[in-house]
Amino acid sequence: xxxxxxxxxxxxxxxxxxxxxxxxxxxxxxxxxxxxxxxxxxxxxxxxxxxxxxxxxxxxxxxxxxxxxxxxxxxxxxxxxxxxxxxxxxxxxxxxxxxxxxxxxxxxxxxxx
Amino acid sequence: xxxxxxxxxxxxxxxxxxxxxxxxxxxxxxxxxxxxxxxxxxxxxxxxxxxxxxxxxxxxxxxxxxxxxxxxxxxxxxxxxxxxxxxxxxxxxxxxxxxxxxxxxxxxxxxx
Numbered sequence: 001x002x003x004x005x006x007x008x009x010x011x012x013x014x015x016x017x018x019x020x021x022x023x024x025x026x027x028x029x030x031x032x033x034x035x036x037x038x039x040x041x042x043x044x045x046x047x048x049x050x051x052x053x054x055x056x057x058x059x060x061x062x063x064x065x066x067x068x069x070x071x072x073x074x075x076x077x078x079x080x081x082x083x084x085x086x087x088x089x090x091x092x093x094x095x096x097x098x099x100x101x102x103x104x105x106x107x108x109x110x111x112x113x
Numbered sequence: 114x115x116x117x118x119x120x121x122x123x124x125x126x127x128x129x130x131x132x133x134x135x136x137x138x139x140x141x142x143x144x145x146x147x148x149x150x151x152x153x154x155x156x157x158x159x160x161x162x163x164x165x166x167x168x169x170x171x172x173x174x175x176x177x178x179x180x181x182x183x184x185x186x187x188x189x190x191x192x193x194x195x196x197x198x199x200x201x202x203x204x205x206x207x208x209x210x211x212x213x214x215x216x217x218x219x220x221x222x223x224x225x
Contacts, residue, residue, distance in 0.1 A: 031211060042117075042201055042215035043156075050211075058212065090155060094211065100144055100163070102213065104156045 002027045006091050006105035012113045013078065013085060021076045021108045023091035029103070030096040032074035036060060037088040046089075049074055050096060078110065086112050115140045115206040119216035126192050127224055134187040134219045136202035145185050146203045146213065147176050156201070159187075192223045 004025045013019045023032065031050045035043040045058030049068040063082025068074055074093075078085045091105040116139040126132050136145070144163050148156040160169045162178035162185060169176050173196065175188045185202055199220045203213040 033213070035213075035215075040218075040220075042217045043203075043213075044215070045212055048212060092213075096211065100161050101158060102146070106155045109153075 004091055004093055004103055004105035006089075006108050008108060009106065011108055011110045013110060014113060016080045018077055018079050019110070021078070021089055021091075021110070023074045023076065023105060025072055025074075025091075025093045025103070027093060027103060028071070028095070029093035030071070031094050032068070033092040033102075034058075034064075034066065034074070034076045035090045035092065037090060043090060046076065084112075085110055115142075115204060115209065115214045117202060117204050117214050117216040119202055119219050121219060122217060123220045123222075125222045125224060126189075128193055129191050131191065132189050134189075134200055134202075134221075136185040136187070136204075136216055138183050138185075138202075138204045138206075138214075140183075141207040142180065142183070143205045143207050145178055145205075147174075147185070147187055148201045148203065150199045150201065150218070152199075159200075189221070192221075194223045194225055197221055197223045 007022045033048040034046040037043045044060050046064050047066040049055035065077045089108045092102045094102045118137045120135050146161050147159040150156050160176040165180040167178045173190045178185045199218045201218045203215045
């Protein structure tokens with residue numbers, strides 16, 4: 001079945017450590033997005049990519065980095081510069097030229113220990 | 114900058130009652146989405162609204178869009194406990210490269 005796979009489901013980060021969240025899709029979608037959700041709040045856009053080897057900052061990109069070396073993969077690295085990384089991270093994708101629906105992954109819950 | 118506001122933020126209602134969630138946005142929009150989220154889970158797509166006057170219905174939920182007022186509503190008819198969840202509206206602003214901007218969500222609690 002086609003979809004988006006995020007891993008791991010839970011991730012614990014020590015202070016000063018970089019961690020990478022995986023997002024893989026087999027939908028052949030052009031665009032991919034990373035969102036952060038804090039408790040009781042809506043989702044905020046971190047980074048997005050519309051084409052391989054190109055990506056743009058969203059509203060809260062500081063302390064995060066991404067790459068888009070393959071169409072199906074859009075990993076997010078949470079760097080030590082992100083001072084408050086504890087949150088729920090959701091990856092999404094959509095086909096730019098086709099239907100309007102966004103497909104969301106199941107999310108990664110990141111906690112600083 | 115596109116801003117999306119939802120109200121109420123929290124809604125407690127009895128089974129069998131009707132209610133409406135409101136979603137206002139600040140700039141022109143290409144399309145508007147409604148999502149449902151259960152605790153600790155991802156987002157479930159409910160509706161996408163593309164044009165002024167669009168109305169979509171699925172079961173006890175009906176969504177509408179007024180682009181002139183920059184307002185969308187999600188109407189709940191005869192609520193049941195299974196509808197308890199958080200509901201988000203999200204807007205793609207015109208010329209924003211398909212970026213979704215989310216409202217803060219409405220947490221709906223349907224009591225028996």
